[in-house]
Amino acid sequence: MSDSDDRRLGMDRVITRRDFMNGAAMVIGASLLPRAPESDSFNRQKPQNKSGYYPPTSTGMRGSHPGSFEAAHSLRDGTFWSSAAEPVNTGEVYDLVIVGAGISGLSAAYFFRERIAKSARVLIVENHDDFGGHAKRNEFHLGGKLQLLNGGTLLIDSPTTYSPVADGLLKKLGINPPRFEQKFADHTLYRSLGLRSAVFFDKDTFGEDRLVVGTPGGGWSEEGPGQTKTSESHWREFLKRTPLSPQVQHDIVRIQAGKVDYMPGLSSMEKKARLCKMSYRDFLLNVAKTDPGVIPFYQRRTEGEWGVGIDAEPALDCWALGLPGFQGMGLKPGSAPHMSYSAAGYANGSSYRFHFPDGNASIARLLVRELITDAVPGHTAEDIVTAQVDYGHLDVEGAPIRLRLNSTVVRVQNISPPASAKEVEITYATGKQVFRVRAKGCVLACWNMVIPYLCPDLPESQKEALHYLVKVPLIYASVGIRNWTCFQKLGIQSVSSPGSYWSDVSLNWPVNIGDYRSPTSTDEPILLHLSRAPNKPGLPAREQHKIGRYEILSTSFEAFERTIRDQLARTLKDGGFDPAHDIEAITVNRWPHGYGYEYNPLFDPDWPEDQRPNVIGRKQFGRITIANTDSAATAYTDTAIDQAYRAVSELMGI
Ligand SMILES: Cc1cc2nc3c(=O)[nH]c(=O)nc-3n(C[C@H](O)[C@H](O)[C@H](O)COP(=O)(O)OP(=O)(O)OC[C@H]3O[C@@H](n4cnc5c(N)ncnc54)[C@H](O)[C@@H]3O)c2cc1C
Numbered sequence: 001m002s003d004s005d006d007r008r009l010g011m012d013r014v015i016t017r018r019d020f021m022n023g024a025a026m027v028i029g030a031s032l033l034p035r036a037p038e039s040d041s042f043n044r045q046k047p048q049n050k051s052g053y054y055p056p057t058s059t060g061m062r063g064s065h066p067g068s069f070e071a072a073h074s075l076r077d078g079t080f081w082s083s084a085a086e087p088v089n090t091g092e093v094y095d096l097v098i099v100g101a102g103i104s105g106l107s108a109a110y111f112f113r114e115r116i117a118k119s120a121r122v123l124i125v126e127n128h129d130d131f132g133g134h135a136k137r138n139e140f141h142l143g144g145k146l147q148l149l150n151g152g153t154l155l156i157d158s159p160t161t162y163s164p165v166a167d168g169l170l171k172k173l174g175i176n177p178p179r180f181e182q183k184f185a186d187h188t189l190y191r192s193l194g195l196r197s198a199v200f201f202d203k204d205t206f207g208e209d210r211l212v213v214g215t216p217g218g219g220w221s222e223e224g225p226g227q228t229k230t231s232e233s234h235w236r237e238f239l240k241r242t243p244l245s246p247q248v249q250h251d252i253v254r255i256q257a258g259k260v261d262y263m264p265g266l267s268s269m270e271k272k273a274r275l276c277k278m279s280y281r282d283f284l285l286n287v288a289k290t291d292p293g294v295i296p297f298y299q300r301r302t303e304g305e306w307g308v309g310i311d312a313e314p315a316l317d318c319w320a321l322g323l324p325g326f327q328g329m330g331l332k333p334g335s336a337p338h339m340s341y342s343a344a345g346y347a348n349g350s351s352y353r354f355h356f357p358d359g360n361a362s363i364a365r366l367l368v369r370e371l372i373t374d375a376v377p378g379h380t381a382e383d384i385v386t387a388q389v390d391y392g393h394l395d396v397e398g399a400p401i402r403l404r405l406n407s408t409v410v411r412v413q414n415i416s417p418p419a420s421a422k423e424v425e426i427t428y429a430t431g432k433q434v435f436r437v438r439a440k441g442c443v444l445a446c447w448n449m450v451i452p453y454l455c456p457d458l459p460e461s462q463k464e465a466l467h468y469l470v471k472v473p474l475i476y477a478s479v480g481i482r483n484w485t486c487f488q489k490l491g492i493q494s495v496s497s498p499g500s501y502w503s504d505v506s507l508n509w510p511v512n513i514g515d516y517r518s519p520t521s522t523d524e525p526i527l528l529h530l531s532r533a534p535n536k537p538g539l540p541a542r543e544q545h546k547i548g549r550y551e552i553l554s555t556s557f558e559a560f561e562r563t564i565r566d567q568l569a570r571t572l573k574d575g576g577f578d579p580a581h582d583i584e585a586i587t588v589n590r591w592p593h594g595y596g597y598e599y600n601p602l603f604d605p606d607w608p609e610d611q612r613p614n615v616i617g618r619k620q621f622g623r624i625t626i627a628n629t630d631s632a633a634t635a636y637t638d639t640a641i642d643q644a645y646r647a648v649s650e651l652m653g654i
Pocket residue numbers: 072099100101102103104105125126127128132133134135151152153154155156157158360407408409410445446447450474475476591593594595596627628629630635636637638640
C-alpha cells in the first residue's frame with residue numbers, strides 16, 4: 001500500500017494502540033488503590049507491584065504479548081540455559097506450585113485448597129502480564145464509559161453438559177448460566193434497530209467488493225454456525241444480490257434447502273460412517289456435486305470451531321455443527337463412532353450458554369477473588385464485571401495463595417527419583433533473572449506442548465505424546481469506534497467475510513449485568529470484534545495449525561492494524577465509515593497457541609482411549625501432575641476445570 005493509502009486509512013493517527021504495543025507500558029487505572037506491602041526483595045522487583053499496573057486496559061498487541069513467550073521459545077531452541085543468569089534460590093517452600101494461571105491453573109488452586117486446608121500454601125506462576133490464560137479481559141474507556149470485550153474465550157458453553165465438578169465450581173462462584181442468560185443478555189436491541197447479518201464479498205476472491213445484507217437465518221455469527229431453517233426463496237433472493245454466478249447461486253440454494261438424499265439405500269449409521277471419513281469440501285464437490293465456485297462461500301464456516309476450513313473437517317462433524325446439505329439424508333440425531341469430541345457433543349445435545357461482557361475472564365477474576373480476597377473487591381458474580389483488580393495484592397509475602405505474573409517456568413524437577421520423590425524444584429525466569437522455589441507437589445496447568453522442555457527427564461513416549469498436541473492458532477481483535485451510525489445506516493450487526501483477512505466482524509453482543517451497561521445509542525462509541533483463524537487449506541490439520549502459528553508470530557502489529565482499517569473501510573464504505581476518523585482504539589489478541597487440539601477423524605488414528613496422546617501425555621510423574629484443556633484434547637471451560645480436579649486428585653493420591 002502507498003503512503004497516501006495509509007493516510008486515508010488513518011495509519012498515522014494517534015489512537016490507543018501502538019503506543020502500548022510492546023505490552024510494557026500499562027495504562028493507569030489502579031494508581032489510587034492501596035499498595036501491597038513490599039517487604040521482601042522479590043516483591044520490590046515484581047512488575048505487578050508497580051503503581052498503576054493494570055493489564056486489562058493495555059492495548060496494542062495482547063494475547064501472547066511481547067515479553068511473554070521469549071524465554072519459553074529460547075528453552076525450546078536450546079539457547080536458554082547458555083545465556084541464563086545463575087538461578088537465585090528464593091527460599092520459598094510451598095505445598096503446591098501451579099504452572100499457568102488460566103482457568104485450569106486457578107481451578108487447581110481452588111480444589112487443592114478446598115481439599116487440603118484453607119491454610120495450604122500455593123504459588124501460581126504465569127508467564128503473561130495478566131492472569132486468566134485464554135480468559136483475557138480487554139477493557140476500554142471510550143468516551144469515558146467502560147466497555148469490555150473478550151480477548152480470548154467468550155462463552156460458558158460446551159458440546160457436552162457440564163460435569164458435577166465443573167458445574168459445582170460455577171455455582172460456588174455464583175454463576176448460574178441459564179438464569180444469567182435470561183436476565184442479563186439482550187437479544188432484542190439490534191433486532192429492534194433493524195440490524196441483521198450480512199456477507200461481505202471481497203474483490204480478490206469474488207471479483208468485486210460487495211456487502212450483501214440479510215443473510216437468511218441470521219448468518220452464522222451470533223446464533224452459531226450453519227443456520228439452515230430458512231426457505232429456498234429467502235436464499236434465492238439473497239444470492240441474487242451477490243456477485244456469485246447463476247450456477248453457484250443455484251447450487252447454494254440446493255445445499256441450503258437440503259432436500260436431496262445423496263446416499264439413498266444406506267442406513268443412517270452407514271451414511272454417518274461414510275461422512276465421517278470425508279471432508280465437508282469433498283461432500284459438497286464429490287457427493288452433492290456442486291460447482292467448485294460454491295466452496296469459497298462455505299470454506300471458512302468451520303474455522304471458529306476448529307481453526308481450519310471445510311477442507312480439513314469431516315462432513316459428519318459439519319452436520320453436527322449445523323452446516324447445510326444433510327437435511328434430506330435422514331440422519332438420526334445423536335453421535336456416531338469416530339466423530340470429533342465437539343461434533344459428538346453437539347450431536348448429543350450440548351450445554352447451556354452465557355457470556356459475561358469480558359467473556360470467561362469474569363470466571364478467572366471470580367476464581368482469583370475466591371483465592372486472594374484482598375485483590376478483588378466485591379461479592380457477587382454480577383459485581384465482578386466492573387471490579388478493579390489490585391494486582392499489587394496478588395503476590396504478597398505470607399499470604400497462603402500467591403499469584404506471580406511475568407514469570408516463565410523453565411524447569412520442573414522431582415528432587416529425588418520420581419517414584420520416591422517428596423518434593424519438586426521449580427525454576428522460573430522473570431525478565432533476565434532466574435529464581436528457584438520448592439514445593440511438595442506441582443500441577444502443570446500450562447500448555448502441554450511446553451512440558452517436555454520443562455521436564456526433560458520425562459519418558460520419551462510421554463514427551464512424544466505431548467508434542468503431538470498442536471494447539472490451534474487464533475486472532476481476536478477488539479476495535480473501539482467513535483459511533484455505530486454506519487451499522488445502522490447499512491442495517492447490519494455482524495458481517496461474515498468469506499474471502500477477507502478477518503473472517504467475521506461484529507458489534508459487541510449486548511449484555512447488561514451489575515453496573516455494566518452496553519451501548520444502546522448508535523451515537524455512542526462501541527467495540528467491534530474481529531476474528532481470524534490462520535491456516536493453509538489442503539494440508540493435514542496439525543500442519544495447518546503450525547503454519548498459522550508462524551503467520552501469527554511473524555505479523556507485526558502495524559500489519560494487523562492495516563488489515564483492520566482496510567477491511568472495515570471496504571465493508572462499511574456505503575455507511576459512511578471513515579477509518580482515519582472513526583477508529584479510536586485497537587487491540588489485537590494473538591493466540592499462536594489457542595484452542596487445545598481436538599482429534600480429527602480425517603487425520604488422526606482411531607486410538608483406544610488409553611493410547612491417545614493426551615492420555616499418555618498427562619501421566620503423573622512423581623510429584624508432578626498435568627492439567628489444562630490440552631490433557632483432555634478439547635478446548636472448553638468445563639474441561640479446563642475437570643482436568644484441574646483430576647490433576648489435584650492424582651497429586652493427593654485420590
Ligand atoms: C481465542 C479463543 C477463544 C476461546 N473461546 C472459548 C469459548 O468461547 N468457550 C470455551 O469454553 N472455551 C473457549 N476457548 C478455549 C479455552 O482455551 C479454554 O476454555 C480454557 O480457557 C483453557 O484454560 P486452561 O487453563 O486450560 O489454558 P490457558 O487458558 O491456555 O492457560 C494456561 C496458561 O499457562 C501459561 N503458561 C504456559 N507455559 C507456561 C510456563 N512455562 N510458565 C508459566 N506459565 C505458562 C499460559 O501462558 C497460559 O496463561 C477459547 C480459546 C481461545 C484461544
